Amino acid sequence: QVQLAETGGGSVQGGGSLKLSCVASMGPYSSESSYTTYCVAWFRQAPGKEREGVVSTGYDSRTIYGDSVKGRFTVSRDTAKATLDLQMSGLTPEDTGIYYCAAARGRGRYCETLFTTSHSYTYWGQGTQVTVSS
Numbered sequence: 745q746v747q748l749a750e751t752g753g754g755s756v757q758g759g760g761s762l763k764l765s766c767v768a769s770m771g772p773y774s775s776e777s778s779y780t781t782y783c784v785a786w787f788r789q790a791p792g793k794e795r796e797g798v799v800s801t802g803y804d805s806r807t808i809y810g811d812s813v814k815g816r817f818t819v820s821r822d823t824a825k826a827t828l829d830l831q832m833s834g835l836t837p838e839d840t841g842i843y844y845c846a847a848a849r850g851r852g853r854y855c856e857t858l859f860t861t862s863h864s865y866t867y868w869g870q871g872t873q874v875t876v877s878s
Contacts (some may be wrong), residue, residue, distance in 0.1 A: 745771050746782070746867040748845045753872030760876070761833040766845030766869060768826040779826040782847045783855035786819065786830050787862055788874070790841035795862050798843070799830065802855030812838070835876045842871040 752764040764786070770778040785800035799819045801807040807819060816834040821827070828845060846865035848858060858864045 746847055748847060748867055748869035750843065750845050750869045750872040753843060753874045755875040755877065756835055758836055758876055758878050760835050761831070762835065762874060763832070764830040764843055764845075764872060764874075766828040766830075768828070768845075768847060770826055777823070779821075779823045781849060781851060783850040783858050783865075784821065784828045785846045785858065785865065786828070786843060787846055787865075788839075788841040788843045789871075790838075793841075795844070797859045797862065800855060800859040801828075803851040805852050805855035808856055808859045832874075835874075837876050837878050840874060840876050843874055844871045845869040 747769040748766055750764060750766050756762055768779060780803040783802040786798040787795050788798050789795040797810050798813055799809045801819055801821055818831045820829045847867040848865045
């Protein structure tokens with residue numbers, strides 16, 4: 745059973761930066777390489793809107809960013825620590841929402857196909873609020 749926990753949300757003025765972190769607990773029988781067997785991603789949901797993909801990645805997989813965050817957000821994955829960090833810069837009020845970390849079994853090309861299908865992710869964190877004021 746994988747458990748995900750996000751940290752780093754908060755309030756920031758437009759143009760500012762925030763860094764989110766997602767730590768995965770892989771379970772009592774996991775090894776240091778267990779994280780490589782999962783596709784991982786960040787999603788977000790703004791009030792009154794559907795959940796949208798922010799970025800997805802995985803072992804031997806391309807990293808895919810949503811069009812609205814390309815060039816502003818950068819994801820980094822640490823396999824040994826089972827963490828997925830999201831560095832966000834140039835934030836705008838449109839980036840406001842709850843940010844969720846997600847994981848699903850898989851690697852490689854399969855991870856790339858999950859980006860637009862949030863329902864394909866098996867494990868979700870509780871989410872962390874990001875609020876950007878103008």
